Amino acid sequence: MKVTMIAREYPPYVYGGAGVHLRYLSQELSKIMEVEVRCFGDQNIPGQALSARGYRMPPEFEAKTHKFNPAIGTFATNLHMMLDPFDSDIVHTHTWYASFGGFLAKTLYQVPLVATCHSLEPLRPWKVDQLGNGYHLSTWIEDLVIRNADRVVGVSRLMKQDVLEHFPIRPERVAVIHNGIDPDKWKHTPISDELKKTWGIQDDYILFVGRPTKQKGMEYLIEARERIDPGVQIVMGAVGADTREYEEMLEKRIAGRKGFLWIHKLLKEEEYIQLYSSAKVFVCPSIYEPFGIINLEAMACRTPVVATAVGGIKEVVVPEKTGLLIPPADPQAIADAVNRLLKDRKTAERFGEAGRQRVEERFSWAYIARQTKKMYQELLAGRRKAIAVPDLPADATLNRYGFDSGTFQALREDLIAGRRGEGKNVVTGAFAQPDAGDFRDVAALAQKERTRLAKVGREAMAAGKLGVAIVNGGMATRFGGKVKGIVEVFDGKSFLELKLEQVARAAKRAKARVPVFIMNSFATEAETVRYLERNDFFGIPRQDVFLFSQFIFPRLNPDGSIFSPHPERPHERYYGPGHGDFVFALRQSGALREFLEQGGEHLWYSNVDNLGATPDEILLGLHLESGAEMTVELAKKLPGDKGGAPARVDGRLQLVEGFGFPKDFDADRIPVFNTATYLFRAAALDREFELPWYATEKQVGDGKAVQFERLTGDLSRFLSTHWIVVEREERFFPVKTPQDLEAQRAALKKRLSK
The missing domain is CATH 3.40.50.2000 (Glycogen Phosphorylase B;)
Incomplete structure (x- = not known):
């Protein structure tokens, strides 16, 4: 690459x-x-x-x-x-x-x-x-x-x-992706006598380094001079002004004031390192600073920092730990903070040591380079090497939504050759019933245990470790062409609004930031984006809502030829190849990398139509204490329930979809089933998975179409998995059709209005 x-x-x-x-x-x-x-x-x-x-x-x-x-x-x-x-x-x-x-x-x-x-x-x-x-x-x-x-x-x-x-x-x-620094090069190096003599640098000085521009706020440091200990020199390494007029203005303000040294020359790197290292305090008075690498340089040299609380500086300097943050454009605040650290050398030294530690842990260039390369790989993964599909008309929609023509054509050839089809979806291996001890029954938890687990979960939320993933894909067909996520459930509120309200309440309780990751499809994306923007994301900060889309495949006829939709329904030519796209699309979009970079550790995954699957402190506590990479929410099975369930395959407990069970295995004996709600350790998703593909037949218009799909539940084949049985009446009430919604509307309102 x-x-x-x-x-x-x-x-x-x-x-x-x-x-x-x-x-x-x-x-x-x-x-x-x-x-x-x-x-x-x-x-x-x-x-x-x-x-x-x-x-x-x-x-x-x-x-x-x-x-x-x-x-x-x-x-x-x-x-x-x-x-x-x-x-x-x-x-x-x-x-x-x-x-x-x-x-x-x-x-x-x-x-x-x-x-x-x-x-x-x-x-x-x-x-x-x-x-x-x-x-x-x-x-x-x-x-x-x-x-x-x-x-x-x-x-x-x-x-x-x-x-x-x-x-x-x-x-x-x-x-x-933050700026970085080379901690092996940028480290405490006392100033040499030669450098001090060359420039007339005193033993006690505070330092500013940066270009003389308005955004750097040098004039406020100059105005603070009279209020700072007069025995301390102010050294300014400032070169590369945007305009000569601004530089002249600064020079006029300095004229007649004692205790200033302006170095108008670009120094060697090792000289800057010495300047940082021997400064009593480093001052960054910027009024606008997207990041402020100068603060990293000072911290790497074990120098305490006084900086304005603007822009990216707040992500670098930790107040009362690596330095002091002050309001911008405030000479008095600069003077007060500098004088405090000049007088309290023990605190200044503690800030310097903590600053060095933070640089080593979070801001090395080696780490930044790895993050950058991973971003490149995500982008290139979205441009998979295409192969020709001769009978498939060219369409920009396919490229936009990450059509993997190579995988599609291989699956199609398997279908034509009879290697894939609805009768070929059975999972291979020796099947066995799960044991009763495989599952943790939440209803059986004692109150004392619930209280303790809730505390564990709440602390994780408060620490910013939880994100919520909502699956909002599909084809928008069951509700008359309307995207299900924006369909009204009750009192004018849609599925998405109710889901986001649940996240907002959980975040408020924990006093935490809980980012939301919404997976759409080509059929739901545009309308969902407009809806969310029109409603200001229902109280979730815009920067905390990450929208991404699953991939796209063309439908096939049962004989393997390209499916031709009705002329009035051209969108039926394509579909989203299953919610198993989630882990792949999340990585490719960059959302997973960013979540991990910001300290996120766990993702709560659920479908948009299951309004019972809310962030729950007790369940999060169970997940955390299990140490598992994946937690599956199961519910007790009732007559008529269909879908996936846990079973042992070659000794490993994993989720198996209904069509995956062999005919000679009695899946009805399994007392629980999969609610399609999961908790993931986010870092465990940051790798490649060989999820199986299934071929299914769907009624599309007046004809049959074949679709290839992957399932998120199949991650249980690869991840260490914890299994919990939740209270069905509290956690599982999905709505699949308009008839389901009409039948459950009153009950949903009652449950969700508690």
Whole structure:
């Protein structure tokens, strides 16, 4: 796998955090894949695993004959980059300066485009001072690329939120991968006498490092000078101003004030490490900061941090643990925080040690590179190598929803050859009845045990370890063409509204964030998205709702030919190949990786039409204490119940669908059945599974069609599984048809209104 990174900054021309990011990310990525860098400049760095080439702005633009040349010249440089041959699998851009080149690569070479947002133009209106009306060009190209990127990367969760607020893009297309740092290089290194002498640095100093721009808030640090211990020097390593006018304004404010040292030169990396290491306090007074890698650099060098509580800084600096967070644009707050740490050296040292530990655990570049490569793999998995299906008409819908033509054609050939079909779905192996001791009966739990388990579950929720997955796929056929999830159940409330209300109540009880993952299908996606957006996601924060879709297959006739739907119902040509898509689509969308990255550990899975399957503290406690990778909710079987049930196959207890039982095995003797509600240890889902495919016949219009499907319950074949029997009247009341809804409406309202 090969990626082409496109950026403005790359060594030796690095002026800000984006350049630092690309330098280290490309180095670490090159250890596990091939990386090519195309950047602004005159670099020419050949290499097998990592190569870099710089591209100069055409001379007529460098001459700056009018004020728009910097912006127009940026576009010209991007065009220049695309003149060279391109053979990468992925193109990955950094900042708007390089976005147009990435857009061209995606369009011309049909490769996935990743765009990392280190900042956002709509949040930096002061850049009009730098670019004039050229700023409108930069905002336009940023908008173009974010709208068209296959994955947008925010360097913080707040950056993701900003992207969602300012651009019409769905959350599943925005990943969060933090900036990182090399902890082996960035570590405490006392300042040398030579460096102190060269610049006139005193023994006691506080430090600022960053570009002199409005967003960095340097003027507020300058204004705080008179209120900070006069015996402490303020050292500012600031170079690369957006405009000379802003830099001159800062110089005028410093003039006549004692205790300032402004280093107007880009230092060597080892010199910055020394500066950070010997500073008494590092100050980051930014008014806008998507991430703030400078805080990581200070923490890696065991220096306590005083930083503003804006943007991604709040995801890096832990208040009262690795530093102090203060309001932005507040000189008095800066002075108070700095003076506190100057006086309380024990606390300052404790913050420094904790900062170093946090860097090592969460922000190493090796970890960031692995996360980035995994994201690339997710994108490429969604572009499976296609094979020709001669009698299948070309359709953009198939590509959009991840049609795997290779798998489809192999299954189809099996059907034609008689190796697959409804009579071929029986699971092979030696079957045996489950034992009574295989299941934990929730109803039999003593009150003391319930209280204890509820505490375990509630603490896990409060720690942000739980997410909720809702299956909202299918073909939207049983309710007259209306998506079941948005059908009214009672009092104007739909299935989805009631499910999301249940999540919101659980989150409120636990005082926690509980993200929701909704799997749609090509038939339910558009209407579901419009419905949720129109109703503001029913109280769940927008950034906490992750929408993704299952895959798509064409239907077949029983003889293996492509099914032709009625001309008035063209959508019937396709279907979603079973809820077993869940684990594959979740990974491919990036949702699973992001959930794990944010500290999520467990996912509660249920169908949208089972309103009894709510997040429950006791059941979560049972799942956690079992240590299992999967917990299955079972219910006691009643006469007439059909569906899957647990059975031993070759000694292993696993779920078997009704059609999977051999004729000589009495499945009716199994006293319980599968409710299709599961709890998963999320990390256990982050791997490949060979789930079996089943061929089923469906009545579609006036004819029969064959569909291939996978089932989520078959994960019990691969995962360590805990089995619990829940109280049916509390946890299981699904609604499959309009007739079911009419019959149960009053009972549902009574149960759900408790």
